[in-house]
Amino acid sequence: MAERKLFAGARLRNLRRGSDLTQREFAKRLDISASYLNQLENNQRPLSASVMLALVDAFEIDLAGFAVDESVRLAADLKEALADPILAGRRPSKQEIKLAISSTPDIAHALLTLHRGYQNLQESMVAFNDILVRGHVQSLPLPYEEVRDFFHYSDNYFDILDRKAEARAKKVGIDGIRNKTAAIEWLGEKHGVSVSFGRGELSNETLSDFQVEAKIFRINRALPQPSQVFQLWHQIVLLEDQEEFDQLLDAGTFQTAEGRMIARIGLANFSAGATLMPYGDFLAAASDFRHDLDLLADRFSASIEQVAHRLSTLQRAGAKGVPFYFVRVDRAGAITKRHSTTRLQFARYGGACPLWNVHQAFETPGEIVRQLAETPDGERYVCIARTITKRGQGFRAPIRRYAIALGSPVDYAKDIVYGDDLKVELPDAYDKIGISCRICNRKSCPQRAVPPIDRNISIDSNRRGIVPFQIE
Structure with missing residues (x-):
């Protein structure tokens, strides 16, 4: 069996940008030419054994995780997009999809962008009356779709934020007990911001409100304690991590201002969670407690949802959960x-x-x-x-x-x-x-709602099943 070639251009590019290095500086660290690095980052050449070893030596890369690049996710998304009925009779094979991803990943992403625009146009046509009122058709990607893809192709992990959060937690003394008091003191001493917990000052729909000029941060008193603490640290990272946020967002190629703004909030959520549940301590506790949500929530004074989300981010190279x-x-x-x-x-x-x-x-x-x-x-x-x-x-x-x-x-x-x-x-x-039903090819399913969009169906009026068709 031929050895599988590893193309990891996106991972290399993200690692270089996360290390704040130019292509020339990064290539020098790997002892290769800048032109060769450019070919690697554009998936024109696969990673060689010598480059892999250099990555381990220079950047302590976990090759087991590094090998699982964005191609798996991109292949799944492409397969779903190319299963659209409009492409019936012209659907590429799995091998052709893999070849497109390895040789021309930017074109693969561009195809997804086009399909997203097509889907948005279809949805707009269904709501045609609304279009007449607004006078335009949605042509740009929806902001939440951009944000979803941004986190999706980043593996929901941002090393530069995670390490800064861990250092912050150590400096502040995050211990799961003084998290709230420590945050209030940190906001006051370092940023000159006072905190109030109002009853009736904020609507039920408002979790918190930062009055920039007055330097007052108000938190809805009705929130549970873990949520109040999270809001405090969310505001702290918004004040302290803007440079890192901009660096990551610039690499995200957002087409809408709203998408970039929503992603910034998402990055702040990541940083706040990583501060309250610092990587090393949380990884060790997760192992000791065998990932028991209730025990972890009690240990870190966090909510069940916060703990569950944090468990899905343990992707640090060399220390994965x-x-x-x-x-x-x-x-x-x-x-x-x-x-x-x-x-x-x-x-x-x-x-x-x-x-x-x-x-x-x-x-x-x-x-x-x-x-x-x-x-x-x-x-x-x-x-x-x-x-x-x-x-x-x-x-x-x-x-x-x-x-x-x-x-x-x-x-x-x-x-x-x-x-x-x-x-x-x-x-x-x-x-x-x-x-989902539209892309699931299981022929026998007691809960099927609609047939898969990339398969033909046959209907026999003399034979009645759970659904009135059979998948060919």
């Missing part, structure tokens, strides 16, 4: 947060598979629901889900209910407390979940 996906779903089935360091891909359009335990969690509020699941590509996961409730203050305050889901490849079941007693060795123990 167990890979997790993290997702939050509302009661209508819409995915409101999605991050994954596993091979699991979320559909770019439509909701999540109804066979996934994240939906079942709403049937047993507050309890952990476990599941062994297998995706169409044969990957198997230990999945957990539970509901979370966010309420405002007062009888008439709105109540928001979500389900969060966390999952890891079954190979890590022994490292996760939720994998205990599950029959991971039995093939029949796994629920056959998909990504």
Whole structure:
């Protein structure tokens, strides 16, 4: 069998930019020419053994993780886009998709951008009356789509922010006990900002409000303690990490100002979480507690959602944690947060598979629901889900209910407390979940809503099944 060539241009480029080096400086560190580095970054040449060793020596790169570049995610997104019925009869093979990604990744991304614009145009045509009122058709990508892709192709990890947050936590003395007091003192002493916790000053929809000129930071007193603490550190990193945010956002090639602004908030969320749950301490505790959400939440005085999100970010080179996906779903089935360091891909359009335990969690509020699941590509996961409730203050305050889901490849079941007693060795123990009906090719599914868009169907009026068609 021929040895698989490794093209990792995007990872090399991100590593160089994250190290604040020019191509010439980076090439010198690797003992190669600048022109050769340029070819590597543009996927015109695969990584050689000597370059891999140089990366280990110069940058302490974890090659096992480095080898899993953005090609897996890009391939999944391209496959979904190219399955669109408009391309019927002209769909490339898996090999052609892989070749396009390895040789011309920028064209692959451009194709996704075009397909996104096409999808937006279709949605606008459905709401044609609204278009007549507004007088224009959406041509730019939607801001939230840009942000989703920005985090998606960054593996939900930003080393420059994570290390700065860890250093900040050590300097401040984050210990899970004085997190709130320490933040208030830090804002006052370092930034001259006073903090108030108002009752009735802020609406139920307002979590916090920073009055820049007066240097007053107001926090909604109705928020739970972990959320109040998170808001404090979120404001601190917004004051302290702007240079790093700009560096990362400049590399993100945003087309909309709104997308860039939303991504900045997302980066601040990452930094705040990394400060409250510093990498080394959190990684060690996660291992000791075998990733028990409740124990980790108690140890770091954080919410279950904050802990679950943090578990999906443990991707530091040379010190990676167990890979997790993290997702939050509302009661209508819409995915409101999605991050994954596993091979699991979320559909770019439509909701999540109804066979996934994240939906079942709403049937047993507050309890952990476990599941062994297998995706169409044969990957198997230990999945957990539970509901979370966010309420405002007062009888008439709105109540928001979500389900969060966390999952890891079954190979890590022994490292996760939720994998205990599950029959991971039995093939029949796994629920056959998909990504979404429109791109799932399973022929037998009791919950199928619509046929897959890249398959033909046949209909027999004399034979009735769960759905009125059969997938060819």
